Amino acid sequence: MGLVGGGAVVHTAGTFTVHNVSVPAFVLGRTEAANGAYELGGSGRILAPAEYVGYSGTGEFYQYGGTNAIAGNLCLAYGGVGSGTYYLGQGLLETVNEYIGGDPEDDDCLTSCTAELSQDAGTHLVHEALVVGASFFSVGTFNLNDGTLGAGGVIVGNYGTGYFNQNGGRHTVAGQLLLGNETSSEGTYSLSGGELETNQTRVGSRFLTRGVFKQTGGTHTTGGLEVGRQSSSSGSYVMTGGQLAVGWISIGRGWFAQSGDSCVTAESISSSMFGHYEIAGGELILDHAWEGAISQKGGTVTVADLATTYAIHGGSLIAGRFRARGEFTIASPEAGITITEGLSFGGSTELTAVPGSCIHMAGASLSSTSHHAPNLHDLVNLEMVFEGGVNVVSTFEVAGAEGGGFVGNFALGRLTLGNSDVGRVQLVDLSDNLEDGESECLFVLAMEIGVGSSLDLNALTLYVDGDVEVILDTYIGGGNNGRLLDSTLAGAQYLDAVYDSANDWTTVKVIPEPAAAALLSLGMLAMICRRKR
Numbered sequence: 001m002g003l004v005g006g007g008a009v010v011h012t013a014g015t016f017t018v019h020n021v022s023v024p025a026f027v028l029g030r031t032e033a034a035n036g037a038y039e040l041g042g043s044g045r046i047l048a049p050a051e052y053v054g055y056s057g058t059g060e061f062y063q064y065g066g067t068n069a070i071a072g073n074l075c076l077a078y079g080g081v082g083s084g085t086y087y088l089g090q091g092l093l094e095t096v097n098e099y100i101g102g103d104p105e106d107d108d109c110l111t112s113c114t115a116e117l118s119q120d121a122g123t124h125l126v127h128e129a130l131v132v133g134a135s136f137f138s139v140g141t142f143n144l145n146d147g148t149l150g151a152g153g154v155i156v157g158n159y160g161t162g163y164f165n166q167n168g169g170r171h172t173v174a175g176q177l178l179l180g181n182e183t184s185s186e187g188t189y190s191l192s193g194g195e196l197e198t199n200q201t202r203v204g205s206r207f208l209t210r211g212v213f214k215q216t217g218g219t220h221t222t223g224g225l226e227v228g229r230q231s232s233s234s235g236s237y238v239m240t241g242g243q244l245a246v247g248w249i250s251i252g253r254g255w256f257a258q259s260g261d262s263c264v265t266a267e268s269i270s271s272s273m274f275g276h277y278e279i280a281g282g283e284l285i286l287d288h289a290w291e292g293a294i295s296q297k298g299g300t301v302t303v304a305d306l307a308t309t310y311a312i313h314g315g316s317l318i319a320g321r322f323r324a325r326g327e328f329t330i331a332s333p334e335a336g337i338t339i340t341e342g343l344s345f346g347g348s349t350e351l352t353a354v355p356g357s358c359i360h361m362a363g364a365s366l367s368s369t370s371h372h373a374p375n376l377h378d379l380v381n382l383e384m385v386f387e388g389g390v391n392v393v394s395t396f397e398v399a400g401a402e403g404g405g406f407v408g409n410f411a412l413g414r415l416t417l418g419n420s421d422v423g424r425v426q427l428v429d430l431s432d433n434l435e436d437g438e439s440e441c442l443f444v445l446a447m448e449i450g451v452g453s454s455l456d457l458n459a460l461t462l463y464v465d466g467d468v469e470v471i472l473d474t475y476i477g478g479g480n481n482g483r484l485l486d487s488t489l490a491g492a493q494y495l496d497a498v499y500d501s502a503n504d505w506t507t508v509k510v511i512p513e514p515a516a517a518a519l520l521s522l523g524m525l526a527m528i529c530r531r532k533r
Contacts, residue, residue, distance in 0.1 A: 006035040011066070012042035018049060025050035025072075028059030029082060040091070041065040051075070051095075054084030054115065063122070065091040073097045073105075076115035077138065084115040088147065094125045098151075100142060102135020104158050118143040119169065126151040133162030133187065144169045144194065154178070154198075157187025157211070164189045166196060166218065173198040177222075180209030180233065188212040191220060191242065198222045204235030204254055211235045215262070217242040228254025228275060239264070239282070251275030251292065258282050258299065269294070271308075279315070296335075312337065324349045330357040330382070339364040345376060353378040360419070363388030365395040369431045373399070373408045380406065380445060383414035386423030390452065393424045398442040398460055399433035405503070406465065411443035417483075418450025426456040426487070443505075449475050449483040457495070459488040462508040469506050472497035476508075486510050 007028075018026050026048040028036030034057035040046065044066035051070050053059035054077040061068075063086070074095040076084030079102070086093075101115040115138070130151040133140040138160035146169045153175035156162035159182045166189070177198040179187035183206070191214070201222045204211035207230055215238070225246045228235035235254030244264045249256065251271035255278065258264060262282035269277055271292030280297040288305040298315040306322045311329035316336040323344045330337070333356030343359065345351070345368040361384055370376055386394050399410035410433065417423035429440045441461040447468075449455055455462075455475075464472065475484035476495050486495050492513045499506045 006037075008037040008039075010039045010041075011044040011046070012040075013044055015045040015047060017047045020049040025052055026070075027052045027055050028061065029054045029057030029084070032056045032081065034058070036060070038062070039064070040068060045069070047071075052078050052084075053086055054078065054082040054113070056082045058082060059084045061086045062089070063087065063091050063093060064089045067092045068094070070095040073099060073103075075099045075103050075134075076117060076140070077101055077113035078103055079113065082113045084113070086117040088117070088119040088122050088124055090122045092123045092125070095127070097128050098126045098130045099134040099140075100130075100132045101138035101140030101160055101162070102133075104131060104134045112137045114139045116141040116143070118145065119147050119149060120145045121147040123147065124149045128152045129155065131155045131158045131162075132164055133157045133160035133185065135159050139163075141165070143167070144171055146194075148172075150174075155181045155187070156189055157185040157209070158182055159185055161185070162187045166191045166194050168194040168218075170195045171197070175199050177201045178205045179203045179211030179213060179235075181205055183208045186210045186212075188214070191215045191218045193218045196220045196222075200224045200226070202226045202229055202235075203237055204228045204230075204233040206230060207232050209233045213237045215239040215242050215244065216260075219243045219245070221245045223247045225249045226252065227256055228252040249277070251277060258284065281315075324351070326350065327352065330354060333357055336360075338362055341365075342367065344368065345370045347371060350375045351378045351382075353381045355381045355413075356383075357381055358383040358385060361386045361388065361394060361423075362421075363392045363394065366397055367395075367430070368397045368399055368410075368433060370399070370410075371433055371435055373410050373433075376410055377408060380411050380413045382412065383416060384412060385416040385419045386425050386453075387417075387419040387421045388423060389421045390424065393426055393456075395428045396425050396442070397431060397433075398427050398429050398440045399431070400441045400443045400463075401434055402439065402441050402461060403503075404443070406443050406445065406505075409443055411445065413444075414446040414448075415442075415444045415455075416448050416450075417455055418448075418453035422450065422452040424454050424456075427458045427460045427462070429460055451483075454483050454485060457484070457486040457508065457510070459486060459510060464506045464508070466504060467499045467501075467506060469497045469499040472506060472508055484508065 037060040039062045041064035046068045050072040051074045053061045132142050136159045141163045144166045149171045154173050155178045156164045157180045203213045237256045239258045239262045240260035246266045249269045253274040257278050259280040264284045266286040269289040276293040278295045279299045281299045284301045286303050290307045293309040296312045300316045302318045304320040306319045309326040312335040313331040318338045320341040327350050330353040338360040340362050443463045445465045476482045480489050493510050497508045
């Protein structure tokens with residue numbers, strides 16, 4: 001239709017069947033000079049082996065109802081400088097494959113054609129592949145505003161450039177959604193409303209491809225998300241609103257930027273040395289992140305098991321277990337960090353913390369296998385608050401050298417026991433951090449033990465900066481039942497705090513009962529024995 005000049009048909013009833021004999025396909029705009037238009041509505045029905053809307057010329061198809069059933073391919077803007085437009089406002093459109101902008105099955109199809117399909121309602125089924133920007137130099141656009149779209153697989157930017165804009169409706173992909181599929185292609189998906197569900201989404205999937213996913217609203221549900229799959233590809237996922245529910249996220253050469261009123265729920269996140277995840281707002285909820293880099297500038301991150309490079313500039317991090325690997329940066333005292341099970345520093349950990357940094361240990365223990373005190377020098381800028389409750393005893397791995405001072409000796413800035421709940425802590429020395437086989441200790445610049453809280457030295461030595469002997473003696477109290485205690489005390493030992501003016505620190509450790517007191521006890525015993533005679 002529209003072989004040389006213009007042609008238009010309005011079809012509202014009956015069935016139009018293309019038999020694939022003398023006319024192998026339904027064609028609008030056959031030649032470059034042609035312009036063909038078709039309007040389908042009412043109870044009208046088309047049965048065709050294939051359809052070309054804008055073969056080499058211009059084709060327009062408007063569907064306001066009825067059924068357009070295609071046994072093969074629907075191609076919008078097949079070749080030349082043609083253009084194809086399809087509007088689905090109601091009814092059923094059903095195809096096997098759908099190409100918007102060229103035909104990837106035709107190797108000779110090198111075209112600068114443009115094509116666009118807009119869906120405002122109705123049902124749209126593509127049993128195999130929906131391809132937007134199918135051929136070299138082509139530009140294809142799909143606008144889903146409402147209605148239902150189902151496809152076996154979707155490619156946005158196959159050899160050409162593809163744009164998929166979803167403002168509403170429901171889009172279901174049984175297989176993969178690929179943004180940027182072949183060399184030099186570009187694919188962009190913009191989700192502002194509605195629902196998108198895929199088995200897997202790949203953003204920048206192959207050699208020299210570029211993929212972009214922009215989400216400002218709506219819901220994206222997928223089994224797996226890859227961003228920048230290959231080292232030569234480029235991928236970005238920019239999310240400022242809406243929800244993403246995903247099994248796993250893998251970031252190769254690319255980035256994921258989350259902000260605004262957005263929510264991401266994931267089983268896992270991993271990234272390569274060329275990829276990273278950044279959150280500036282919204283909420284990220286995940287089970288584990290075991291490799292890669294995460295940068296947090298705002299929002300809330302809740303994770304059960306974290307073992308990545310991590311930089312926090314703001315917002316709140318709530319982690320069950322945090323095994324700090326590589327660089328761990330606390331760039332602002334406003335950053336909120338809460339650990340509920342365990343925090344560990346490994347041999348590769350490099351801590352950078354600004355003054356005023358704080359970590360809340362809500363039932364968590366601290367372990368460290370680091371042998372490099374300079375890598376953890378910024379512990380002196382850090383406050384650790386233990387508040388696990390009366391039934392939880394958290395352990396604290398000490399790593400300092402006896403008498404080694406506060407510089408380059410694993411010294412902590414401030415130790416606070418008790419805040420929103422009481423804190424109970426026991427010092428331990430399970431790792432030979434200094435690699436000398438000697439007992440290690442804890443140096444701390446300041447310490448506070450709240451009512452109901454306690455610190456068990458466990459036969460280890462505590463050094464506190466300055467003359468705080470009176471305060472620490474108050475914590476010790478009488479006997480061994482105070483806020484500051486030692487569970488290893490024997491009968492002839494007691495806990496004492498002594499100020500060392502030469503070093504300007506106060507030492508707390510277990511010492512033997514003084515000799516004078518021991519002699520007095522022996523003398524009293526001798527007198528009792530004489531009286532009994």
